[in-house]
Amino acid sequence: MLTEKENTWRDNRLEQIRQWEQHCKYPNFIDDNLIWTTINQQTNPDKQKAFDIVAKARDNSSSGTMLSPQDVAVLMNSDDPELWDAIFETANWIKRHVYGNRIVLFAPVYVSSPCVNNCAYCGFRQENAKVKKSTLNMDELKDEITALVDTGHKRTILVYGEHPLSDAQYICQTIETVYTVKSGYGEIRRANINAAPMFVPEYKDIRSAGIGTYQIFQETYHHDTYKKMHPKGTLKGQYAWRLFGLHRALEAGIDDVAPGVLFGLYDWRFELLAMLYHAMALEKEFGIGPHTMSYPRMVSAVNTPLADHSRYLVSDNDFKKLVALIRLMCPYTGSILTAREKPAMRHEVVKIGGVSQMDAGTRIGVGGYGQIKQENMPDKQQFIINDPRSLDDFVLALCQQGYLPSFCTAGYREGRTGANFMPLAKQASVKNFCIANGILTFKEYLLDYASPKVKQIGNEVVIPTFAKWIQQNVPQLAGEVTNKLKMEEHQQRDQHF
């Protein structure tokens, strides 16, 4: 039960949100009927037509052009194994073409879990008394960040419930606090945000604290399903308010925004096309598409039966397909695969899905990094994570698969944001910085945090391999990379381009 104060806060805010929706200046870009019609018109697609679309997606990756919803519908309706092999191969090719063979690593920090909403799929829903909710104070947050950076992370996403205790002012305070934490060479250099949709002035305040990306998941774009999952009278029950949350963020000058879907609430094919329409709407209105796209698959949560019994749970095979299709349909976007997935699944999807970012060493209980050895604390978590490996174990696995583990946070500190970042990703040249900065940040990890096994493969195989790539592909940076590596060996840190 909400307290009187919480009820008052929610009701006042709900009234303001409804007023905003009444005067919303943006047209609703999600037409359920149109999406289904598009999907249904492309059943039994012609094989050659499908292969031509795959070839087009490959070409598009040098210009940043997205596939059309019709094109994506053709691919998603195909059962041809030969075509899917081509799609998976192309997704991997596009990712390497745009970003290089690096994986950017991050870890989420759950800062607050109390929430005034009551979403059917969420362990943190207000009525779920079996999950204990808490909000970190600034000292607790510092401890949490210290524990996190002591593992080697430099990039985080801060996650908040929608609650008067975690309003915009609190979010600003936490961001500022996160950036003050130093532990040895450890620090957070980029804090992204996953929080409720805000009003423009609130976004402006959060922007001023110096965030990376603002992430809002629509969860489901299907109107009826959205209504069922998010009870009327709750803040999250307001579909349009959430749908245009990233539009308002862009209005406020936050120019790195990130949509996402919780796959398993409704048909994955519908959600995928809807996310494409979202990207198209952002492009049309602001000329800036999604900085990243997220596609968490619904997993178990304490006292949350829907998470295990939804009729739309996505199979492993369909999950692989949808991740690869995201890369083909929106070639420039960052693609985030999370620790909701099991290790084997993650390593398979990263090879065939065009994934560019992954979390590692993840703990999602509020205060979870302070108890790092405890993999899951179900009664304190929104859901259960399935890849609880340590950061070092995860890094080792990436190295063994030939990837460059990257802790890069350089782009947004060098003015490569929004309209200055998009051309680099769209023209597939951002990899030149990605690989150089990946080498330098991985070297820091090797010097400061890595186990002997990771040090060995990192220094003997990974760094030389990617340094050679720089020499061959961006020779103008090669000398500087070598110099900066030497500076790092002499205890200088945060070398970047």
Next chain:
Amino acid sequence: MLTPQTKTALENTAKNICRQHHLSQFYFAQSLGPRRHYLAGYGQQTFNPAQHLTLSENVVVFWQGTLPDQARTLIKQALRPIAQMIEREISMP
């Protein structure tokens, strides 16, 4: 937030500086904590190490190419009124 007119002025300024000093890229950014938030600029990324100069409390410029110390000093002086204009606009609610 910058007005469209200011944005255009920054683009033109960046273009002139690029031409005058043979730079491949020059752009303005706003300091927001650790973030250097792109405002406007001109030119092409050449994947050389970028240099930067702080113009005022919240305004930074980045460039690619070689800019001798003397030119940096002149640019900083010349851009002072522009930095003040940017500061005024970004401080507006």
